[in-house]
Amino acid sequence: MFKILQKSISIGTVTAEYPRVAPHLAEQFRGRLEFDFAAWSDARPAADVCPTGAIAIHDCDGVRQVTVDYGRCIFCGECEQASADGAVRMTKQFELAVTDRRDLVITAEYALQADGHHGELLSFSSGPIAEEPGKRIEAAIHKLLGRSLAIRQVDAGSCNGCEQEIVALNNPVHDIERFGIRFVASPRHADMLLVTGPVTRNMELALRKTWAATPDPKVVVAVGACGISGGIFGTNYASLGGVDAVIPVDVYIPGCPPRPEALLHGILLALGLVRQRMGTHPRG
Numbered sequence: 001m002f003k004i005l006q007k008s009i010s011i012g013t014v015t016a017e018y019p020r021v022a023p024h025l026a027e028q029f030r031g032r033l034e035f036d037f038a039a040w041s042d043a044r045p046a047a048d049v050c051p052t053g054a055i056a057i058h059d060c061d062g063v064r065q066v067t068v069d070y071g072r073c074i075f076c077g078e079c080e081q082a083s084a085d086g087a088v089r090m091t092k093q094f095e096l097a098v099t100d101r102r103d104l105v106i107t108a109e110y111a112l113q114a115d116g117h118h119g120e121l122l123s124f125s126s127g128p129i130a131e132e133p134g135k136r137i138e139a140a141i142h143k144l145l146g147r148s149l150a151i152r153q154v155d156a157g158s159c160n161g162c163e164q165e166i167v168a169l170n171n172p173v174h175d176i177e178r179f180g181i182r183f184v185a186s187p188r189h190a191d192m193l194l195v196t197g198p199v200t201r202n203m204e205l206a207l208r209k210t211w212a213a214t215p216d217p218k219v220v221v222a223v224g225a226c227g228i229s230g231g232i233f234g235t236n237y238a239s240l241g242g243v244d245a246v247i248p249v250d251v252y253i254p255g256c257p258p259r260p261e262a263l264l265h266g267i268l269l270a271l272g273l274v275r276q277r278m279g280t281h282p283r284g
Contacts, residue, residue, distance in 0.1 A: 015175045018261045019268070025092045030075045032093040032254075035068060037108040037124055040087035042117045046079035052225065052232055055079055063122065064112045070096060071104040071228035071242075074256035096254045097266030099273070101244065104228070104252060148180040149271050152190035152214065156207050156246075157239065158197030162224045162257040166194065174260045181267065187214040191274050192267070196223045198230040198239040199246050211247040219250040219270045223263065228252045 016023055025031075043066045047055040054072035058065045080088045098104055106126040111119035153166055169176040170183070184190050187210045199207055211220065222243040225231035230241035243249050250273050253266035 014172050015178065016173055018264065023261050029092050030077055031091045032070065032096055033073065033075070033079060034089045034091050036087040038121050039085060040083070040118060041085045044116065045082040046088060049078040049082045051076065059112055062112050064110045064118060066108045068106045069104060070254045071101060071252060072225055072231065073254060074225050074231060094259055094262040095265045096262065097269050098252055099250060099269065101252055104254060149192060149274065150182060150184045150190045151192045151194050152184055152187045153194045154207060154210055156195055156197045156203045156243065157200035158226060162196040165257045165260050165263060168260045169263060174264065176264065190214050191218060192270055193218065193220045194223060195220060195243045196227050198226045198233045198241055199243060200239055204240060204246055207246050217274060219273045220247055221251045221253060221266055221270050222249045223253050224258055225254060225256045228254060231256065
């Protein structure tokens with residue numbers, strides 16, 4: 001017992017200070033892909049190598065529409081390697097959670113040249129994800145720290161990559177309980193459902209029943225590319241795709257898998273929604 005205490009004292013505090021202090025990210029960490037649409041001469045090579053169809057191209061009447069969907073992106077970096085003009089760059093940005101699925105989609109339109117390359121950039125539209133996503137809720141996060149929240153995690157068909165990151169939330173480094181946030185065994189005790197994986201057809205009924213058993217006010221968080229869009233699995237004979245194909249989703253956390261800080265960022269964003277709803281749906 002003495003040796004355990006001695007070891008604990010010698011190690012000191014290991015808990016990360018995120019979100020108050022930015023986390024240390026490994027050199028090889030892969031975050032959000034950044035696209036310089038004005039400098040992007042040809043999106044076809046990137047679209048061809050994208051394993052999930054996160055980059056899509058549609059040509060019509062001399063106009064090329066290029067769509068980038070971060071809800072499908074698994075941050076593999078293949079598009080960066082395929083884009084010889086350097087217009088695609090991997091960043092270390094991980095605070096990508098949003099409350100509107102449309103905010104994960106960026107669309108650009110170009111004049112289409114005869115050689116199949118892009119011409120002039122005609123229009124560009126993007127959601128808040130392209131505009132410093134962490135800054136938008138920074139003040140709200142600090143107000144919400146320390147409030148209690150009960151989470152029921154649901155694996156609807158995950159490969160367990162996201163589960164590993166979720167488990168890490170409870171370790172001494174991330175220690176999510178310091179915020180008053182805890183995981184519970186029953187949806188009847190939960191404020192939030194944290195759902196991973198594409199929803200398999202065998203899990204559809206279980207997910208619907210879990211959602212129905214969770215008392216109001218409640219929020220649902222879709223975790224990772226699979227939870228948002230079906231990811232690499234997509235929609236097929238065994239998979240229904242993203243969580244919102246089965247139950248309503250309030251917050252989307254991109255990644256494959258999202259790191260613990262990205263999960264915490266999304267959970268704190270969802271916590272604000274819980275607080276708003278408690279004002280109109282107080283529990284008895």
